[in-house]
Amino acid sequence: MKNDVYGNRFLKGHPKKAISKGIITVIMSVAGIMMLLPFIWMLSTSFKLQADVYKFPIEWIPKRWNFNNYREVWLNQNPPFYVYYLNSIKITVICVVGELLTSSLAGYGFARLDFKGRDKIFLLYLGTMMIPFQVLMVPRFMLFRWLGIYNTHWALILPGLFTTLGVFLLRQFFMTIPFELSESARIDGASELRTYWQIILPLAKPALASLAILSFVWRWNDYEGPLIFLTNRKLYTIPLGLTNFIDEMGGQQDTLIMAASVSALLPILIVFFLGQNYFIEGITAGSVKG
Amino acid sequence: MIIRNKELKKNITGYLFIAPNLIGFIVLTLIPVLFSLVVSFTEWNLFSGTENIKFVGLKNYISMFSDVWFIDSLKNNFLYTVVTISLTLSISLLIAIILNDKVYGRNVIRAMFFMPYISNIVAISAIWLALYNPTHGPINQFLMSIGIDNPPQWLASSKWALPAIMMMSVWGGLGYNIVIYLAGLKGIPKELYEAADIDGVNSWHRLRHVTIPMLSPTIFFLLITGIISSFQVFGQINIMTQGGPATATTVIAYYIYLSGFRYYKMGYAAAMAWFLFIGIFIVTLIQWRGQKKWVNYV
Numbered sequence: 001m002k003n004d005v006y007g008n009r010f011l012k013g014h015p016k017k018a019i020s021k022g023i024i025t026v027i028m029s030v031a032g033i034m035m036l037l038p039f040i041w042m043l044s045t046s047f048k049l050q051a052d053v054y055k056f057p058i059e060w061i062p063k064r065w066n067f068n069n070y071r072e073v074w075l076n077q078n079p080p081f082y083v084y085y086l087n088s089i090k091i092t093v094i095c096v097v098g099e100l101l102t103s104s105l106a107g108y109g110f111a112r113l114d115f116k117g118r119d120k121i122f123l124l125y126l127g128t129m130m131i132p133f134q135v136l137m138v139p140r141f142m143l144f145r146w147l148g149i150y151n152t153h154w155a156l157i158l159p160g161l162f163t164t165l166g167v168f169l170l171r172q173f174f175m176t177i178p179f180e181l182s183e184s185a186r187i188d189g190a191s192e193l194r195t196y197w198q199i200i201l202p203l204a205k206p207a208l209a210s211l212a213i214l215s216f217v218w219r220w221n222d223y224e225g226p227l228i229f230l231t232n233r234k235l236y237t238i239p240l241g242l243t244n245f246i247d248e249m250g251g252q253q254d255t256l257i258m259a260a261s262v263s264a265l266l267p268i269l270i271v272f273f274l275g276q277n278y279f280i281e282g283i284t285a286g287s288v289k290g
Numbered sequence: 291m292i293i294r295n296k297e298l299k300k301n302i303t304g305y306l307f308i309a310p311n312l313i314g315f316i317v318l319t320l321i322p323v324l325f326s327l328v329v330s331f332t333e334w335n336l337f338s339g340t341e342n343i344k345f346v347g348l349k350n351y352i353s354m355f356s357d358v359w360f361i362d363s364l365k366n367n368f369l370y371t372v373v374t375i376s377l378t379l380s381i382s383l384l385i386a387i388i389l390n391d392k393v394y395g396r397n398v399i400r401a402m403f404f405m406p407y408i409s410n411i412v413a414i415s416a417i418w419l420a421l422y423n424p425t426h427g428p429i430n431q432f433l434m435s436i437g438i439d440n441p442p443q444w445l446a447s448s449k450w451a452l453p454a455i456m457m458m459s460v461w462g463g464l465g466y467n468i469v470i471y472l473a474g475l476k477g478i479p480k481e482l483y484e485a486a487d488i489d490g491v492n493s494w495h496r497l498r499h500v501t502i503p504m505l506s507p508t509i510f511f512l513l514i515t516g517i518i519s520s521f522q523v524f525g526q527i528n529i530m531t532q533g534g535p536a537t538a539t540t541v542i543a544y545y546i547y548l549s550g551f552r553y554y555k556m557g558y559a560a561a562m563a564w565f566l567f568i569g570i571f572i573v574t575l576i577q578w579r580g581q582k583k584w585v586n587y588v
């Protein structure tokens with residue numbers, strides 16, 4: 001009885017609890033829908049004619065449907081929206097894969113190998129996690145110009161490959177895997193690289209999935225990086241392409257802006273709903289233990 | 291000899307594992323951080339070339355305090371931080387406690403609150419720009435329909451622009467805080483609540499004497515990370531107001547960006563970035579020390 005949720009108690013004869021729980025569910029659902037109203041407005045506006053956008057009371061379901069907005073956004077702009085999409089996909093995929101690789105290698109080293117200076121270097125990693133992006137903005141800009149990768153996708157990919165947070169998250173997870181496993185692999189003569197690849201990584205799949213989805217969301221949504229390091233429109237990622245769009249339309253074409261916004265949000269929502277639990281696992285990992 | 295070889299091999303293996311990340315870390319983070327500190331003591335226009343770098347000592351750090359934009363950025367940022375953090379932390383605590391055991395379909399409702407957090411700041415800003423439109427935006431149309439004849443001009447008014455941005459930020463931040471709170475609430479032993487029930491305490495006392503103390507590490511975490519990120523708020527400002535009207539919504543991260551990448555004053559931008567960094571560091575340190583008074587680690 002101790003850990004029963006109220007639902008079970010209801011079966012055992014607590015109808016009052018169940019009713020109040022039902023009422024609270026309704027209230028919270030209404031609050032949740034209120035939270036979503038801006039998104040619902042965006043979605044319905046993206047299917048409207050501009051003349052109907054600011055009608056009041058709001059037509060949540062358009063009376064006159066207009067599917068042209070999406071075609072306009074995706075094909076008839078310069079550059080069309082799919083260019084931003086391809087750029088975002090390219091950068092995000094390379095960053096996520098690369099980050100998983102470098103972070104898991106380094107995380108493995110910090111968690112499960114013993115070498116001189118290990119703890120000092122890790123402390124240095126931790127120390128830099130608090131540094132705001134603003135401090136790195138100016139010197140990275142200079143560095144990228146000097147390397148000749150300013151205004152190329154490399155300027156976004158490189159920093160995405162080597163994150164300290166990724167190392168931190170994976171190190172914490174690797175620490176929880178029993179060390180006896182490595183020990184017996186060592187006795188069997190497996191190399192450290194093989195232990196990492198064939199024993200530890202498969203066990204770390206949940207943590208890798210969490211980092212992958214977190215990192216996907218960050219890269220996909222990154223706004224400041226592209227803003228500073230890209231000037232060529234054809235290289236823009238979705239957030240910057242969208243900004244460009246807002247500036248050009250100057251508030252005259254809300255329907256197109258909203259169609260572009262829906263297009264920008266859709267992939268991230270799909271990824272989130274597919275991997276919701278991994279995502280939540282990832283962002284709560286550092287919080288509870290303090 | 292054998293022992294020493296073994297030792298050497300261990301070290302080499304270790305460094306080989308961390309090498310890919312470590313090299314990236316040194317080149318892209320460590321050196322740039324140090325370099326930006328050097329730049330912060332110089333006067334340097336981006337386009338005048340490296341030979342025109344001029345060392346000016348502490349001048350950048352001193353002159354920022356007579357710069358109206360910087361002062362206003364600081365003021366706005368403080369206000370923004372205090373208001374958004376306190377609202378977000380308390381509202382989301384309330385919602386998390388309710389969602390924790392008092393509703394059906396918790397994960398669905400949680401996802402509704404969480405949606406703004408995973409959404410792109412540009413898309414969100416685009417939506418709210420339209421919603422806040424003073425003449426025909428849905429918010430003001432609604433306010434006028436319920437009898438408010440002169441609704442705020444929102445982003446166009448120097449009085450309402452910052453509150454409008456703050457409201458949007460609270461809306462955007464609730465979901466993340468709720469998720470973290472829910473994780474913290476899961477860790478509170480049920481026995482504590484049962485003991486409280488047996489003692490017959492009311493729900494306010496339950497909250498005050500069981501939930502909040504047990505949740506204090508989580509609250510502390512959210513407070514620190516919240517303050518750090520609110521001092522870096524940038525996207526919505528750059529997209530929605532560009533700091534305006536006048537300096538009504540300018541914040542530190544925005545002004546650093548403006549100085550560095552619009553006015554090309556790299557030295558000045560670097561100095562303000564370091565000021566921001568040191569500020570964040572000190573605030574965190576103070577909280578770290580102060581936590582002993584109210585945070586319970588079990």
